[in-house]
Amino acid sequence: MADNAPSVTRTALVRQAGTSKEDVKRTTRRILFGVFMYGVLIFVFVVSALPVVWVIMSAFKDNSAILSSPFSLPNQLNFQAFVQVFTLYNFQTYTLNSLLVASLATLLSLVVYAMGAYVIARFDFPGKSLFYILFTLTLLVPPHTKAQPIFSLILNLRLYDTKTALVVVYLSFGMAMSMFILRAAFMAIPKEFDEAAAIEGASFVRTFWMINLPLAKTGLATAGIMMFLGHWNEYFYAMLLTASAKHRTLPLALAFFTEAFSYDYTQMFAALTVVIIPGIVIYALTQEQVQASVASSGVKG
Amino acid sequence: MKLDKLGRKNLPWVYLFILPSVVVFLTFYLLPIVTVFVTSLTRWDGYNPPTFQGFRNYSLLLSRSVFLISLRNLLWWSLIAGTLHVGFGVLVAFLFSRRPVGWKAVRTVYMIPNVISGAAWAMIYRFIFNNDFGLLNGMIRVFAPGFNVKWLFQSPYAFWAVTLTWLFYAVIITLIVHADLMSIPAELHEAAHIDGATGLQIAWRIDLPLCRFSIGTSVILSITSRIAMYEAVALTTRGGPGDDTMNIPIILVNAITDMNYGYANAAAVSMFVLGIVTLVLVNWLFRMNRRVY
Known part of the structure; x- marks a missing residue:
């Protein structure tokens, strides 16, 4: 939606008429939006995957490893x-x-x-x-x-x-x-x-x-x-x-x-x-x- | 009704084929629902025949603080579900519609919490909030060693801990709204672009109103799931500490265990009524009886 044909022509029109200051503003906004967008997506990914990954990982650790270092990878694959x-x-x-x-x-x-x-x-x-x-x-x-x-x-x-x-x-x-x-x-x-x-x-x-x-x-x-x-x-x-x-x-x-x-x-x-x-x-x-x-x-x- | 040739000849077969579904409907839907409504007006222990006592179960329900707290919790949870929870799902749907890199992978992973058992999910969160080995306190202790909170067993945290078990998991909303977004004609966006609308304006003025139906449906779905929320409470806090996280399904199950069937069914009727109130209210709020296009 963001980069289809009409928006390109529109940007071109603006560029002809507008100042470089406006260009800068537009670019900053685009970058900020990108950061926000990927931030949200990464958050979604983490809140959905992390609990499951953590549970599976902990099943291979012993009690003391679970208590002392919740984020560490298991040392061995102990079934x-x-x-x-x-x-x-x-x-x-x-x-x-x-x-x-x-x-x-x-x-x-x-x-x-x-x-x-x-x-x-x-x-x-x-x-x-x-x-x-x-x-x-x-x-x-x-x-x-x-x-x-x-x-x-x-x-x-x-x-x-x-x-x-x-x-x-x-x-x-x-x-x-x-x-x-x-x-x-x-x-x-x-x-x-x-x-x-x-x-x-x-x-x-x-x-x-x-x-x-x-x-x-x-x-x-x-x-x-x-x-x-x-x-x-x-x-x-x-x-x-x-x-x-x-x-x-x-x-x-x-x-x-x-x-x-x-x-x-x-x-x-x-x-x-x-x-x-x-x-x-x-x-x-x-x-x-x-x-x-x-x-x-x-x-x- | 006019019957076609094939239909008339096969009418006995047709009814024979639909019979099993009708039997299931009668035994597991109609009969139970009628029983619930009728016996909610009686005193009934399951052994002796029910005795009619008018609306006594309802006045009893309304006089008990555990039910009033449940209603208050439900009101808060519904408000959070209808705004933050649905809002988050819609936001993710809008981001998906821009097809950023990796959005399909995120969509796939986002579904995982919804395909595993609600009981297991409640357990996972019980572990995450555990004070000794939980993920959350483990993370906090990286910055603040010696931090100690039993999220699920201390007031006022328990309410918010239970809220967090579902708050961000809005994948159903995302999928419904995303499907709706995809069906908006591209010409509308092009026209808006040519008229000089910004991306935010298009989202706010065009896409959101056009997705009214799916967003309204999402609000209804998310509030009715709060009314029926059982595992997320029963397997984490059991309604405690005190009655902080009480809700109606817990009252219902406790009443069945106490052989207090009339009272249990009054609680069930209250769930029905709240569901229908939600349906009507959201329908009206979102003007869902009017056409979009």
Whole structure:
């Protein structure tokens, strides 16, 4: 924007008419703005990256190094704390729990909401717009406000303190965002495919499963990534709906762990690293999709 | 409604396909919300059937200082979120739109705090503010050896420490506003340039008003996330010291733990109401019901 054609001609005009004093003023202003701009960008970079880098670095240092020199690089790559966190403190169970709950909930959500979004995108039927409006309005419901009814519901279903409870509750979380993304994905597929399939005698389910679902895979991937990230990171309902260590997910395990082992800094940092790395890796692999879906819908997870 | 041929033939299938979504909606949205509103008017411990008692839970809520402090905190946090937090996100979006060297890398890194667990982020900040090994006091002690403050456990610092866990992390706002900025027609800027407007004038008089929708949305998003802020408080200060950093979700969870379900749901309704008030107020402030172009 700053250096496009009109501004160049304008500067030239000013230069013809103006004095050199004005030139100096303009240059100073440009330099000051540049300093300000890069200052802000560096600040953004530092406040976002430094906490994470510091946590990962500290996981490789011993207690005394963490206390005496918080900024120093670790002397050696010592994975002992990670080994301990996994073998002595059951983090492999928690990691598996998180993986299981997040993947199952994501897969089930994709099936349920793809079916719903498909018929909303493709067919006219009584109640269609009402359903769509209601489904997307769920975005406005803060998850915490439903805490008690969902807690009681899970108790009544005899699912309290199970991984199933988390899968079922997480399944409901992605509703608005999935409907948003998946409906758009199905609407982008030309209707002729469906008509051709109907002429060939393909059944309704087959048309959906074999033709539409594969063609909507970009949308499915985006919705899936966003939901998986959200489920992987979820803490509130995991805390509310589970009690025993057997069914703990990573974020919850982290909270318990730091309460119990607050004297062993290295292990605390190692546990924290274990919890944050997968999210960062998933994001690093899929950043285009994540950024695009955040920009378009303004929601995450 | 007029049905096309394909639609009429497949109507049973269509309803079968939408059924799972409807079931999820009814069980996890409609039923819970109705329950919350109805039982907020009752005394209910979860075992015995709820007994109607009018607005007693609400008057109880309003008479307790912990709720009033939560409201005061929320008001401050909302003001900070709506001005400084959104302002920072918008500023970064404007800087991105000038495509400075490395802006894409900064954008990528800026997203990181948002893709890791809120619980983990709260932990990270608990460590940063730790008095013994924390990053912040470590930095301060370089200049002032012997410096000692327990940021999260001393009044009045705790409130500001909790604020700092989210204040600068406005990447969602940056992305929404940046997308909006990119869609402003280039001709507008060229015309303004030819008329002799400076960069600042263009940003202030043209870009900002044209991004009204995304900025309004950002204000709503950032305030509603303050209403629902749980991990950033529960895993750092737990509402303390005293009730310095109390907020409504903490009251809600405590009430559920105390088997005081009617009271918990009154707190939940207050969150709903505050969310809707925010929505209406910001809509009106930003004239979001009027078209931009």
